[in-house]
Amino acid sequence: QTVVTQEPSFSVSPGGTVTLTCGLSSGSVSTSYYPSWYQQTPGQAPRTLIYSTNTRSSGVPDRFSGSILGNKAALTITGAQADDESDYYCVLYMGSGNWVFGGGTKLTVL
Amino acid sequence: QVQLQESGPGLVKPSQTLSLTCTVSGGSISSGSYYWSWIRQPAGKGLEWIGRIYTSGSTNYNPSLKSRVTISVDTSKNQFSLKLSSVTAADTAVYYCARAGISSPGDVWGQGTTVTVSS
DSSP states (O other): OOOOOOOOOOEOOOTOOOOEEESSSSSSSOGGGEEEEEEETTTTEEEEEEEETTOTTTOOOEEEEEEEEEEEEEEEOOSSOGGOSSSEEEEEEEEETTEOOOEEEEEOOO | OEEEEESSOOEETTTOOOEEEEEEEOTTSSSOOOEEEEEEEESSOOOOEEEEEEESSSSEEEEETTTTTEEEEEETTTTTEEEEOOGGGGGGGEEEEEEETTTTEEEEEOOEEEEEOOO
């Protein structure tokens, strides 16, 4: 079964820019995988940030953007803030109605 | 504004069937081109997509869970449900219901409900 890969952890300085990626154990991610991105803080339900590669969910600031970079989906956060410190999950559409989440990236802002 | 709320037993014995219901408020479960999903998260671990249902009754399930999962919808009650049979401790998790679109497995999420499998 194809595995969706994410960096386990990442750190960024306040005000800085960070790009998290979402790849496949075999093959390249394209827009056909409809990558979505979620932000989750401890004890809370996930919050939808990005869907269909680069469409921001309602209310999500434009500091968050999605794209395809090379053979991976990417989430870029510009002007990182303290409350961006969260777990970030991507998910890819594998066809036949099935979705697979990545393992998540723990982002530290320090 | 659509809201979702999970409900069901917080404790299930091994080998039994886990049953959860998601109640949709603020909109009709039948309106719009939405799927309705279940997603779970073991403590300290990542998210796992369980499956989804369309209001027509059409379903898709995670292949790794397919033999044990049933998702159903009751449009008259504005609810959809999850049944997971033959549970083990590995099924202990927070279970989320979510509204899904064609291009994402969840855009509006419930707050989640914790289910523990233990005798």
